[in-house]
Amino acid sequence: MAYEFDRAELESIVSDAQEQLRTVARIQHERAQLVGTATVSNKRVTVSVNADGVVVETKFGPGIENLGYSAIAKAVTEAAQLAAQDLAAKNRDLMSPLRSQQSRLPKLTDLIEGMPDLRGELPTPPEPSLKSPNSAERNPLPGADEMQFTDVESYDHDHEVQHRTTEAGW
Known part of the structure; x- marks a missing residue:
């Protein structure tokens, strides 16, 4: 069903869209400042990551020398x-x-008649x-993650026609 607009509705939509853009700009600025931090192994290891998930700091606390290399790595x-x-x-x-x-x-489906709702797809x-x-666990057996197609034609490799160029100039 097409959505009928009057001038007030359009002005409200434009105002809402402008407010949303201001919110996006604020969020982008605040996101750049985010840091995620976690401490494990009885407060002996602390790691911090920036907004992109890149490790920016690793700290070792008291008692780290009591752990072996593999325990520290883990x-x-x-x-x-x-x-x-x-x-x-x-x-x-x-x-x-x-x-x-x-x-x-x-x-968008409310604004344009016939427009599909892509969010659900x-x-x-x-x-x-x-x-x-x-x-x-990360590397399953070969072929396990390949796309499977069911509506396909088969190809007979045994009766494959050989096409060869016999012209010496080629």
């Missing part, structure tokens, strides 16, 4: 992952006013693995 990895989760929670909190503003604006991305790069 603690640093765990702290970095928890710091990234802390950052994600801060990002969600920061974005909540924008989501609230967006929910008040009319959908976007695929949900998979969660990135927290497993180490060479682990079996």
Whole structure:
């Protein structure tokens, strides 16, 4: 159903859109200042990540010398992952006013007749693995993650026609 607008409604929509742009600018500025931090292993390892999830600081506390190298490495990895989760929670909190503003604006499907609602059709991305790069959990068997097609024609490799160029000038 097409949405009919009067001048007051259009001015309200434009005003809401301008407010949303101001909110986006404020959020971008505040997001750049975000830091996620986590401490693990009885306060012996602390890692902080910036707004992009990049490690910006790693601190070792008293008693770190009592841990072996593998325990330190595991603690640093765990702290970095928890710091990234802390950052994600801060990002969600920061974005909540924008989501609230967006929910008040009319959908594109309300404005343009016949326009599909693409928000419901976007695929949900998979969660990135927290497993180490060479682990079996991260690297499944070959072919396990390949796309599968069901409505396809088969190809007979045994009766493949050979096309060869026989002209010597080629």
